[in-house]
Amino acid sequence: xxxxxxxxxxxxxxxxxxxxxxxxxxxxxxxxxxxxxxxxxxxxxxxxxxxxxxxxxxxxxxxxxxxxxxxxxxxxxxxxxxxxxxxxxxxxxxxxxxxxxxxxxxxxxxxxxxxxxxxxxxxxxxxxxxxxxxxxxxxxxxxxxxxxxxxxxxxxxxxxxxxxxxxxxxxxxxxxxxxxxxxxxxxxxxxxxxxxxxxxxxxxxxxxxxxxxxxxxxxxxxxxxxxxxxxxxxxxxxxxxxxxxxxxxxxxxxxxxxxxxxxxxxxxxxxxxxxxxxxxxxxxxxxxxxxxxxxxxxxxxxxxxxxxxxxxxxxxxxxxxxx
Amino acid sequence: xxxxxxxxxxxxxxxxxxxxxxxxxxxxxxxxxxxxxxxxxxxxxxxxxxxxxxxxxxxxxxxxxxxxxxxxxxxxxxxxxxxxxxxxxxxxxxxxxxxxxxxxxxxxxxxxxxxxxxxxxxxxxxxxxxxxxxxxxxxxxxxxxxxxxxxxxxxxxxxxxxxxxxxxxxxxxxxxxxxxxxxxxxxxxxxxxxxxxxxxxxxxxxxxxxxxxxxxxxxxxxxxxxxxxxxxxxxxxxxxxxxxxxxxxxxxxxxxxxxxxxxxxxxxxxxxxxxxxxxxxxxxxxxx
Amino acid sequence: xxxxxxxxxxxxxxxxxxxxxxxxxxxxxxxxxxxxxxxxxxxxxxxxxxxxxxxxxxxxxxxxxxxxxxxxxxxxxxxxxxxxxxxxxxxxxxxxxxxxxxxxxxxxxxxxxxxxxxxxxxxxxxxxxxxxxxxxxxxxxxxxxxxxxxxxxxxxxxxxxxxxxxxxxxxxxxxxxxxxxxxxxxxxxxxxxxxxxxxxxxxxxxxxxxxxxxxxxxxxxxxxxxxxxxxxxxxxxxxxxxxx
Numbered sequence: 001x002x003x004x005x006x007x008x009x010x011x012x013x014x015x016x017x018x019x020x021x022x023x024x025x026x027x028x029x030x031x032x033x034x035x036x037x038x039x040x041x042x043x044x045x046x047x048x049x050x051x052x053x054x055x056x057x058x059x060x061x062x063x064x065x066x067x068x069x070x071x072x073x074x075x076x077x078x079x080x081x082x083x084x085x086x087x088x089x090x091x092x093x094x095x096x097x098x099x100x101x102x103x104x105x106x107x108x109x110x111x112x113x114x115x116x117x118x119x120x121x122x123x124x125x126x127x128x129x130x131x132x133x134x135x136x137x138x139x140x141x142x143x144x145x146x147x148x149x150x151x152x153x154x155x156x157x158x159x160x161x162x163x164x165x166x167x168x169x170x171x172x173x174x175x176x177x178x179x180x181x182x183x184x185x186x187x188x189x190x191x192x193x194x195x196x197x198x199x200x201x202x203x204x205x206x207x208x209x210x211x212x213x214x215x216x217x218x219x220x221x222x223x224x225x226x227x228x229x230x231x232x233x234x235x236x237x238x239x240x241x242x243x244x245x246x247x248x249x250x251x252x253x254x255x256x257x258x259x260x261x262x263x264x265x266x267x268x269x270x271x272x273x274x275x276x277x278x279x280x281x282x283x284x285x286x287x288x289x290x291x292x293x294x295x296x297x298x299x300x301x302x303x304x305x306x307x308x309x310x311x312x313x314x315x316x317x318x319x320x321x322x323x
Numbered sequence: 324x325x326x327x328x329x330x331x332x333x334x335x336x337x338x339x340x341x342x343x344x345x346x347x348x349x350x351x352x353x354x355x356x357x358x359x360x361x362x363x364x365x366x367x368x369x370x371x372x373x374x375x376x377x378x379x380x381x382x383x384x385x386x387x388x389x390x391x392x393x394x395x396x397x398x399x400x401x402x403x404x405x406x407x408x409x410x411x412x413x414x415x416x417x418x419x420x421x422x423x424x425x426x427x428x429x430x431x432x433x434x435x436x437x438x439x440x441x442x443x444x445x446x447x448x449x450x451x452x453x454x455x456x457x458x459x460x461x462x463x464x465x466x467x468x469x470x471x472x473x474x475x476x477x478x479x480x481x482x483x484x485x486x487x488x489x490x491x492x493x494x495x496x497x498x499x500x501x502x503x504x505x506x507x508x509x510x511x512x513x514x515x516x517x518x519x520x521x522x523x524x525x526x527x528x529x530x531x532x533x534x535x536x537x538x539x540x541x542x543x544x545x546x547x548x549x550x551x552x553x554x555x556x557x558x559x560x561x562x563x564x565x566x567x568x569x570x571x572x573x574x575x576x577x578x579x580x581x582x583x584x585x586x587x588x589x590x591x592x593x594x595x596x597x598x599x600x601x602x603x604x605x606x607x608x609x610x611x
Numbered sequence: 612x613x614x615x616x617x618x619x620x621x622x623x624x625x626x627x628x629x630x631x632x633x634x635x636x637x638x639x640x641x642x643x644x645x646x647x648x649x650x651x652x653x654x655x656x657x658x659x660x661x662x663x664x665x666x667x668x669x670x671x672x673x674x675x676x677x678x679x680x681x682x683x684x685x686x687x688x689x690x691x692x693x694x695x696x697x698x699x700x701x702x703x704x705x706x707x708x709x710x711x712x713x714x715x716x717x718x719x720x721x722x723x724x725x726x727x728x729x730x731x732x733x734x735x736x737x738x739x740x741x742x743x744x745x746x747x748x749x750x751x752x753x754x755x756x757x758x759x760x761x762x763x764x765x766x767x768x769x770x771x772x773x774x775x776x777x778x779x780x781x782x783x784x785x786x787x788x789x790x791x792x793x794x795x796x797x798x799x800x801x802x803x804x805x806x807x808x809x810x811x812x813x814x815x816x817x818x819x820x821x822x823x824x825x826x827x828x829x830x831x832x833x834x835x836x837x838x839x840x841x842x843x844x845x846x847x848x849x850x851x852x853x854x855x
Contacts, residue, residue: 105595109602112417120546124591131584182714185703194689194719278433285426
């Protein structure tokens with residue numbers, strides 16, 4: 001469990017090369033394709049961070065928009081007072097704290113309560129932030145003026161995605177990752193094996209939330225004006241769930257497979273049939289539940305296993321192969 | 324005092340959609356996130372019946388409720404039964420049903436947006452004033468509340484005084500034991516799901532008489548209904564009613580005394596209290 | 612007098628109106644192979660659940676080598692040194708035998724990791740008779756083999772007290788002999804074991820002392836042969852004669 005295997009080294013090299021290639025995009029285009037790619041990278045970071053928690057625990061978190069919005073708003077509020085890097089860390093910490101509170105309240109009980117709680121969380125935070133801002137400053141929304149252009153945001157998001165992947169990989173090899181696997185298999189066994197399941201779930205949720213908050217903070221400079229309904233839009237939560245599940249949450253790189261095609265699809269739909277995005281999302285959910293319960297990667301792995309050994313059952317995934 | 328009465332009137336409206344959801348989750352074990360869409364669809368159908376055919380919404384219920392019953396029966400049998408059969412345990416079924424009904428939520432909302440547009444709609448029905456203890460309320464609100472009470476009472480009679488109703492309650496308490504005493508659990512679950520949809524639709528019809536509605540509104544009502552169901556104890560109809568009234572009063576109080584923009588915060592505050600101190604709800608059973 | 616490995620004092624657990632465990636007290640000494648027997652529904656598994664922390668006692672105290680454990684959450688009790696098997700075997704279905712056992716070694720009473728954990732797991736799998744099958748997915752194993760994996764997993768934490776919940780249930784005669792021999796081996800190694808069992812031959816051949824429960828109460832405690840010939844115990848198992 002501690003030495004790097006040949007396969008892992010190859011994966012790392014491929015990933016590094018892919019990141020480097022992706023980083024060169026702004027040299028070729030600073031308009032439409034950069035914008036689209038920026039969205040993709042943002043969702044890649046968000047979906048992978050989401051999967052860090054919701055993958056192993058099977059708790060569907062709809063809190064993404066809340067953490068994201070907090071990150072964005074922290075930057076917007078503090079831009080006149082603190083340097084940007086510090087603000088990103090603060091936004092990250094604020095999101096982590098919120099995740100800790102939500103986790104402590106809901107993760108000790110069944111997953112359904114968690115889903116319901118996070119369902120309205122973004123709206124709740126939005127209401128509170130709007131209320132507080134109007135009471136304290138008399139207006140809603142913030143101006144965000146920085147020297148950053150889209151390409152800077154793009155590079156920062158790429159770096160963040162890389163960090164999220166690295167963190168996920170490290171977690172998978174660690175005791176935390178193993179514990180989460182055990183919890184995902186049988187929580188009673190986990191508890192009787194000495195695992196403090198509640199605390200670990202909360203810790204993992206906080207890590208996931210921190211990254212999502214960081215993404216929101218990095219995104220703040222993208223548009224000059226930020227207001228609560230946009231920063232905290234529940235759409236973010238829903239899209240992240242769709243793309244992560246579409247790709248498959250049993251592998252760290254699963255969500256990536258879901259992000260690219262779905263983003264292209266949504267881009268297409270929002271141009272041609274802008275009123276039908278809801279219908280598309282609805283169909284996507286139904287497709288995931290009925291046809292792709294383990295996502296595209298799940299089906300691909302079934303296919304792979306079937307092709308390798310046509311006469312036996314597919315082997316379940318072991319801990320080592322998971323990273 | 325006025326706050327309390329207004330809150331109770333509001334709570335009565337929440338009660339029907341919550342009863343609907345508690346039946347669906349408590350008996351059929353489906354967390355139906357698309358419940359709010361049934362609610363809103365009922366609003367639009369009531370509107371259409373009233374404006375196009377001058378049908379009194381109270382009579383419109385006789386059309387809308389059975390329609391909702393059949394549609395929900397269909398949804399359960401065709402879309403949700405396969406998930407029930409496929410799930411290896413309750414946890415998996417919950418996740419699957421949440422995602423599936425989430426999909427239905429978006430699908431129906433999208434279709435309604437297409438059909439009716441996104442604008443707020445309303446119609447005038449019994450918009451006179453009605454005197455309760457010295458303050459005036461809309462007659463439509465009072466009538467809606469009265470109708471909700473009648474419907475809830477009818478449901479109570481069904482659940483507690485008939486054989487089918489008792490079977491439904493038995494499945495809510497323990498599906499395995501219910502099976503052992505000869506209850507067709509699958510049928511009871513389908514019945515409960517359909518009945519839940521019908522009750523939600525009644526709630527929507529009644530709401531449309533005094534509240535403006537639009538196609539995107541379903542989510543808010545689903546969210547509140549979910550919280551009410553948990554507060555009242557999953558599967559328990561009395562709990563849902565009491566929790567709905569509590570929420571109605573709390574929301575109204577916060578809106579008037581603190582700030583109308585914090586109603587959701589009030590709801591969540593109640594929710595957190597329940598989760599921390601009594602997660603099984605008012606009437607729920609302690610989990611071992 | 613030495614501190615008992617496990618002492619239960621006035622334990623009580625009720626579910627609504629049903630009192631599953633009613634004022635039960637007993638002590639288990641270090642290295643004992645202790646039996647907990649009784650007819651169905653007498654509260655034996657509930658008693659085990661109280662010890663392992665799956666349930667909290669409503670009243671009474673449970674102590675492990677003098678340290679109070681009742682009221683602690685299950686994971687803390689596990690870390691203190693209690694390990695158990697379950698009445699219906701609980702596997703980690705997506706993993707192989709090796710990882711199922713390692714799961715017991717990492718977070719519990721002894722905290723191994725990496726190569727150490729893997730070696731310990733292999734040793735234990737060999738001990739329970741699964742040498743060479745470390746990489747077989749447990750989902751593909753027979754019931755008896757899964758039980759062995761579960762036993763190895765419980766042992767992986769090097770527990771101070773091992774709880775076996777009807778571990779010999781559902782075994783055919785030859786498997787039963789192997790199972791009894793295995794438990795005997797563990798006992799000779801000095802392990803403190805509490806067995807809930809229905810298989811009377813196993814109780815007779817393995818246990819020294821035992822406690823008999825009926826309807827939540829302790830009705831007899833003592834050496835196995837004495838207990839099993841006691842008329843009240845026999846009546847509890849076979850029931851009253853019908854009143855004519």
